[in-house]
Amino acid sequence: MPVPPAPPVRVVLAPDKFKGSLTATEVAAHLEDGLRAGFAAGGGAPGALQVVRLPVADGGEGTVDAVLAEGWRPLRVRVAGPTGEPVDAVVAREPGGPGAVVEMAQASGLDRLPGGVRAPLNAGTRGTGELVRAALDDGARHLVLAVGGSASTDGGAGLLAALGARLLDADGRDLPGGGAALARLEHLDLAGLDPRLADTEVVLAADVDNPLLGPRGAAAVFGPQKGATGEDVAALDAALARFADVLAAATGTDAREEPGAGAAGGTGLVALGLLGARRRPGVEVVLDVVGFARRCRGAHLVVTGEGSFDRQSLGGKTPVGVAAAARALGVPTLVVSGRRALAEEEWRAAGFLDARALTDREPDPARCVAAAGALLHDLAADLGRELAADLAAARG
Numbered sequence: 001m002p003v004p005p006a007p008p009v010r011v012v013l014a015p016d017k018f019k020g021s022l023t024a025t026e027v028a029a030h031l032e033d034g035l036r037a038g039f040a041a042g043g044g045a046p047g048a049l050q051v052v053r054l055p056v057a058d059g060g061e062g063t064v065d066a067v068l069a070e071g072w073r074p075l076r077v078r079v080a081g082p083t084g085e086p087v088d089a090v091v092a093r094e095p096g097g098p099g100a101v102v103e104m105a106q107a108s109g110l111d112r113l114p115g116g117v118r119a120p121l122n123a124g125t126r127g128t129g130e131l132v133r134a135a136l137d138d139g140a141r142h143l144v145l146a147v148g149g150s151a152s153t154d155g156g157a158g159l160l161a162a163l164g165a166r167l168l169d170a171d172g173r174d175l176p177g178g179g180a181a182l183a184r185l186e187h188l189d190l191a192g193l194d195p196r197l198a199d200t201e202v203v204l205a206a207d208v209d210n211p212l213l214g215p216r217g218a219a220a221v222f223g224p225q226k227g228a229t230g231e232d233v234a235a236l237d238a239a240l241a242r243f244a245d246v247l248a249a250a251t252g253t254d255a256r257e258e259p260g261a262g263a264a265g266g267t268g269l270v271a272l273g274l275l276g277a278r279r280r281p282g283v284e285v286v287l288d289v290v291g292f293a294r295r296c297r298g299a300h301l302v303v304t305g306e307g308s309f310d311r312q313s314l315g316g317k318t319p320v321g322v323a324a325a326a327r328a329l330g331v332p333t334l335v336v337s338g339r340r341a342l343a344e345e346e347w348r349a350a351g352f353l354d355a356r357a358l359t360d361r362e363p364d365p366a367r368c369v370a371a372a373g374a375l376l377h378d379l380a381a382d383l384g385r386e387l388a389a390d391l392a393a394a395r396g
Contacts (some may be wrong), residue, residue, distance in 0.1 A: 001383070014056050034381040055294070056316045079127035080128055082113055083122055124178050135136070142200070145205060155269050158177050194224070209260055220233055222265060301331065305338065313350075
């Protein structure tokens with residue numbers, strides 16, 4: 001490991017969650033405890049190791065938690081869940097500033113479905129719109145809309161309805177929630193749309209660049225993950241096409257082909273085509289909000305991680321985003337994970353100094369999930385001993 005010729009060694013811990021096991025904050029805590037224990041056991045002097053905890057996320061679940069850990073204020077709201085049942089959610093508000101982070105998964109995520117039962121045709125995004133409205137009521141005028149982990153394929157129609165729009169059928173009746181109902185959409189009434197949106201800057205924190213429709217669209221690519229059958233996918237794609245037609249007629253803007261329009265079940269369509277959002281990779285947005293560059297400058301090593309380090313990671317997940325940001329500052333990055341499904345040449349090409357996984361220590365995946373904290377502690381202790389030994393060698 002790279003160490004300075006003289007202490008202290010400064011290590012930044014910037015992991016994402018280990019889904020199903022630990023939050024990002026818990027991962028960072030286990031890593032720090034293990035690192036310090038191993039450094040001391042290896043003969044490292046007290047005060048010769050500085051550790052900065054900076055749990056992060058990629059715009060999906062855990063994004064608000066990562067921002068709150070940096071001192072943002074929680075705004076607690078009860079909103080509609082994906083199928084209408086009330087859920088408790090949190091918006092992160094910038095202390096004394098105009099910023100707010102709205103995490104779609106908090107209101108409209110797969111984890112919010114009652115009993116975990118998928119509802120691909122009926123799940124909607126009204127709760128996310130209610131979170132946006134609550135942020136506006138609280139004075140926010142710069143919104144980060146973090147859209148990973150959604151349960152719906154409604155094109156953001158529910159979000160739009162919660163902000164004052166009316167989606168009407170041929171008889172002038174309001175449509176129920178969910179993507180399937182959009183097939184009956186005849187008219188979009190925007191007269192009641194919240195006027196504060198016109199003065200609000202919106203950032204769409206989304207890694208995907210999919211368009212709204214077709215084989216790379218929201219229904220075809222992401223619908224099956226939300227429980228959609230082949231028949232459901234066809235119905236939802238047609239319903240989204242109808243929504244896109246009516247939205248374009250009402251606004252004069254057709255965003256269906258824009259990269260990211262298909263994000264979060266098509267919520268990108270409303271964000272880009274009506275709210276004037278600017279799309280950015282989720283991890284980049286989070287790193288900016290938590291001040292990664294400032295906190296990382298002068299560090300000797302960054303440790304990042306996630307539950308599964310695989311091909312999807314290379315498409316813009318947290319570890320790769322952290323490594324890119326650290327590399328720009330001249331700091332090497334090590335990645336830890338529950339499992340690693342990449343060859344060494346792949347993770348080295350992605351900019352990592354080293355890659356270590358819990359399955360290197362414990363081959364049973366179930367055991368890795370159940371004992372993730374203890375295994376992370378032991379893995380970090382090994383790293384701490386290495387850093388102490390390298391520091392001793394560097395000092396002669």
